[in-house]
Amino acid sequence: MATLEFDDRSSSVVPKDIVTAALPIDESAVLVLRNAILAKLTYAVGTTPAHAKDRDWFVATALAVRDRIVDRWASSHGADGQAGRKHVYYLSLEFLIGRLLSDTLHNLRLTEPVREALAGLGVDLDELRSIEPDAALGNGGLGRLAACFMESMASLEVPAYGYGIRYEHGLFRQIILDGRQYEQPEDWLCQGNPWEFERSDVIHPVGFGGTSEEVQAPDGSRAFVWIPAETVQAVAYDTPIVGWRGRHVNALRLWSARATECLLLDAFNMGDHVGALASRTRVEAISRVLYPGDTTDAGRELRLRQEFFFTSASLQDLLARHIRLHGDLATLPDYAALQLNDTHPAIAVAELMRLLIDEHRFHWEDAWAITTKTLNYTNHTLLPEALERWPVSLLERVLPRHLQIIYQINWLHLEPLTRGEIDVDLVKSLSVIDESGGRYVRMGHLAFIGANKVNGVSALHTQLMRQTVFRDLHAVYPTRIVNKTNGITFRRWLHQANPRLSALLVDELGEEVLDQPDALLGLEKLADDQAFQNLFRKQRAAAKADLAKVVAELLGETISPDALFDVQIKRIHEYKRQLLNILEAIALYSAIRAEPERHWVPRVKILAGKAAASYHQAKLIIKLANDVAKVINSDPLVAGRLKVVFLPNYNVSLAEAIVPAADLSEQISTAGMEASGTGNMKLALNGALTIGTLDGANVEIRECVGAENIFIFGLTAQEVEARRRSTAHQEPDAWSARLRGALELIRVGTFSPDEPHRFDPLLHALAVDDLFMVTADFDAYWAAQRQVDDLWQSPSAWWRASILNTARVAWFSSDRTIREYAEEIWRVPVQ
Known part of the structure; x- marks a missing residue:
């Protein structure tokens, strides 16, 4: 069993990998690994140990580990094919997989053998881990969920392919200069990716534009032929996704766009060197950047081209696989x-x-039966702007044949409603074509109509789907919507990200906790044990000390590990209400300055997240956070009592440093607007207490951990909706003195003396309609934060609640979520 070594002088914990530290080290296996790494360094990287740089050692190690995956990968796919097993195909525009070296070593149980093999070569594994760039294939929760699901499917031995885009640059790299966000290209692929395999023999043509012509089929029936004006090649790149203990390996297949003609040689020879490459540049833009700006017509068209590109290539690929393995496409479902x-x-x-x-050449009825039995759709948002709509004119130009098919689907869907007396409002609500203010195709409606099952991602979200965005569709198809509450992989977000806590859990609960999340319930009996509380507190203190070093490196700011670490890490959006958090910080700052002699709980507010490049209000919130931090952190009157830090370029690796160190988890979205959340699960799993609204999966977290072990505040989703329907608005005169004081400090330029009116757009939005209920929930939020202070000052009660959070969130494992998908939607067996 793994052991912890505590050093009381530094409150640090020195853990080994909990999975392999307990295993006897096979010196012969270590020697084999060492020789394999040396061979890769020499023959794949092309250098020697004497001249190798850190990047060379990382690539050699990754390639040596990758070799150990390939046999398992081939075995997994061979067994799946021979057994005729049903496959799952997960189509996602994002896969936020982060760094893979630690993840792969952990699941293969090779961390300590590789550590020892490298140590014999004078190389530190932990330093190599930091060399690997984060795979920039996602933005936030959507992409991280997809990554968790891929890992769980492999761990549960569900035969699966993930399908997405191999973004050359991915989401932008966030730079903070003078408190403002600037976007720079993310160059994660600039030095290659040792984990992937290019499948140059797997290429599918993807068409755009052109015309759709009616022809006569050989049997005399009516048929259509799409003649694209442009054809792009989709080239496959496979990354193996290793399941727990390496028992099963699935593939993440990403598509890269390639021009059919890389160069117009005649134009080049005539001196038009730029024009000769124009066509290639246009094509390769498809897989260049995740979420290109869509505020222009060109940007919107590129976004549509991206979505169709990876979807068409993926469908062609899986149909070809099905024909190869099973022959007739009639058996696709x-x-x-x-x-x-x-x-x-x-x-x-x-x-x-x-x-x-x-x-x-399927008949329509047969093709529709196959389609609706094969496709399933996960809805992630109730926000109208996130439920995509494409202008009919754009689809007509880019995908003319598909627009014809959509019209036909829509007619067959609506035709029963045209019999007898027509309810015009109902027809408008159910139609795939939205004709209010122009003509648009509602992609959520299209996915709903074409799916076998439509699922929400938390109990509240699913309930609201039935009542709001899909209310009328739900009435027509009452059994189609089901709930599948999100989950996270504990192997990544507990055992790998927080080895100290995991080692403690293994010591107390045994190695069963590595395989069975429900084993965490065994902690309940230790929640009141003073000795265990001390161990739990010490592992948190060590993680906080590590995070303090990260903050110092990134910002040059010193934070105390003894303070309460109050964490809000997520995409910057008005509905996620980072602004509410900042206003509370300003109010707390004012209160401390007013009563400096009073005992205040030392607190560090830690924020991180990216704002969409064109989302000006969100970027202004980032600027406000940094300006507030600058004033608070330089004020000697509040020194040691309050600090605010905004960490730049939030990604998976930064999250892995923050999550184990968090004391308080901010999940404060406007009720009814957060579909689920997964950050709330990661933080609770690691023992952070949640302060939040009854929104998304917070509802289920409260049910699991107990209302006494979570801080819930604010309006409910029903109250928010009622407030929005009401014409009455809380006038500024009705705001509390504390809220008015905080807003006044912003208004008069306390945090922006060089530009006093800098934050007027934020203040105006609060005063005019307060769409996100920031002012409405402020006082309740302030009160909940003071409850946090009170509990923090009772250490035994705090650590009891923290331990119970870790003990009671086993249900939020993505293994549970995938089992539910597999059993109730996909109909595939799991191990």
């Missing part, structure tokens, strides 16, 4: 389950129909 992760791949409904009808 028996051997394939497709999950559309949000509306980005919703065009799959029309594209699968096109492939079945136009390419494989």
Whole structure:
């Protein structure tokens, strides 16, 4: 069993990898690994130990580890094919997988053998881990969820492919200069990716534009032929995803866009060197950047091209695999389950129909039966702007045949409503075509109509889906919507990200906790044990000391590990209400200055997250956070009592440093607007107490951990909706003196003396309609924060609640979520 070594002088914990530290080290296996790494260094990287740089050692190690995956990978796919097993195909525009070296070593149980093999070569494994860039394939919760699901499917031995785009630059790298966000290209691929395999023999043509022509089929029936004006090649790159203990390996297949003609040689020879490459540049832009700006017509078209590109290539790929393994596409629903992760791949409904009808000559009725039995759709948001709508004119130009198919789907969907007396409002609500203020295709409606099952991602979110955005569709298809509350992989977000806590858990609960999340319930009996509380507190203190070093490196700011670490890490958005958090910080700052002699709980507010490049209000919130931090952190009157830090370029690796160190988890979105959240699960799993609204999965977290072990405040989703329907608005005169005081400090330029009116747009939004209920919830939030202070001053009660949070969140494992998908939606067996 793994052991912890505590050093009381520094409150640090020195853990080994909990999975392999307890295993006897096989010196012969270490020697084999060492020789394998040396061989890769020499023959793959092309250098020697004497001249190797850190990057060379990382690549050599990754390639040596990758070799140990390939046999398991081939075995997994061979067994799946021979057994005729049903496959899951997970289509997602994002896969936020982060760094893979630690993840892969952990799941293969090779961390300590590789550590020892490298040590014999004078190389530190932990330093190599930091060399690997984060795979910039996602933005936030959507992409991280997809990554967790891929790992859980491999761990549960569900045969699966993840399908997405191999973004050359991915989401932007966030730079903070003078408190403002600036975006720079993320160059994670600039030095190559040792984990992937280019499949140059797996290329699918993806068409755009052109015309759709009616022809006569050989049997005399009416048929259509799409003649694209442009064809792009989708080239496959496979990254192996290793399951727990290396028992099963699945593939993440990402598509890269390539021009059919890389160079117009005649133009180049005539001196038009730029024009000769224009076509190639246009094509390769498809897989260049995640979420290109869509405020221009060109940006919107590129976004649509991206979505269709990866969806079409993925469908062509899985149909080819099915034909190779099973022959007749009529059996596709028996051997394939497709999950559309949000509306980005919703065009799959029309594209699968096109492939079945136009390419494989199925009759419409048969093709529709196959499509609706094979596709499933996960909805992630109730926000209208996130439920994609494409202008009909854009689809007509870019995907003319698909628009025809969408019209046909819509007519067959609405036709029953045209019999007898017509309810015009109901027809408008149910139609895939939205004709209010122009003509748009509602991609959420298309995905709903073409899916076998439509799922929400938390109990509250699913309930609201039935009552709001899909109310009328739900009435027509009452059994289609189901709930699948999100989950996270404990192997990444506990055992790997927080080895100190995991080692403590293994010591107390045994190695069963590595395989069975429910084993965490065994901690309940230790929640009141003073000795265990001390151990739990010490592992947190060590993680906080580590995070303090990260903060010092990134910002040059010193924070005390003895303070309460109050953490809000997520995409910057008005509904997530970072502004509410900042206002509370300002109010607390004012209170401390007013009563400096009073005992105040030392607190560090830690924020991180990226704002969409064109989201000006969100970027202004980032600027406010940094300006507030600058004033508070330089004021000697509050020194040691309050600090605010905004950490730049939030990504998976930074999250892995923050999550183990958090004392308080901020989940304060406007009720009814957060579909689920997964950060709330990660933080609670590691023992952070949640302060939050009854929104998303917070509702279920409260049910699991107990109302006494979570700080809930604010309006409910029903109260928010009622407030929005009401014409009455809380006038500024009705705001509390504390809130008015905080807003006044912003208004008069306390935090922006060089530009006093800098934050007027934020203040105006609060005063005019307060759409996100920031002022409405402020006083309740302040009161909840003071409850946090009170509990923090009772250490035994705090650590009891913290331990119970870790003990009672086993249900939020993504293994549980995937089992539910597999059993109730995909109909595939799990191990």
